[in-house]
Amino acid sequence: MIVRISLIISLAASLYLFSELFDASEERDNNIRAAAVYFVEPPVLSTEPILAEKEWYALLAAREAKNVKAAEPEEPKPKNQKTLTFDGVEFTLLGIFKNREGGFVLLKSSGSEVLKVAAGDAITENVALKAITVDSMTVLVSNKEHSIRLFKRVNEDSNG
Known part of the structure; x- marks a missing residue:
């Protein structure tokens, strides 16, 4: 008798957990669809670079200038020669x-x-x-x- 009662309780708990699992996945799908509906693309994108882009271009230009300067062959005079x-x-x-x-x-x-x-x-x-x-x-x-x-x-x- 105890075995039957424990079996019935186990089945009831399993059904409850499975029903919660399916309800949660449906709710998640609804949230994803709702988020996709509320996304609105901005009407006009700015053509002016933002501050981070300006800094990036400045650093890139400095690196290219350094590479050009380094590419120019210079024959340094040895310090120990007169x-x-x-x-x-x-x-x-x-x-x-x-x-x-x-x-x-x-x-x-x-x-x-x-x-x-x-x-x-x-x-x-x-x-x-x-x-x-x-x-x-x-x-x-x-x-x-x-x-x-x-x-x-x-x-x-x-x-x-």
Whole structure:
């Protein structure tokens, strides 16, 4: 007898729950249809960009300007190389070298031309290399000697 009563109660509870489930789905469908009915498209869309769009376009333009600037090839001068100017032409000192014949200097012009200049050779029409030492070179500019010191020592007293 108890089994029959519990079976009847279980069936009644199940029917109640299933009826609530179907009622809820019908109500949900009615709400969706009602929401679709009440949507009204605005009569005229604004052609002026909103604040977020203005900021977006400004950032996009800044990024494109940065990319264009970065795309331009620039040949930076190395910080550890000395730049010399003779007759309005800039030369970058690449180094002092020695071979069997003697010492020579490698200079790179602003036009990316590398010159190998030994003592007595002309760098330009008015400029010639007279002598090369370990830490300096002597240049003749219009028959006037100019000594260019290549390496300078830092005063040891100032370092502490």
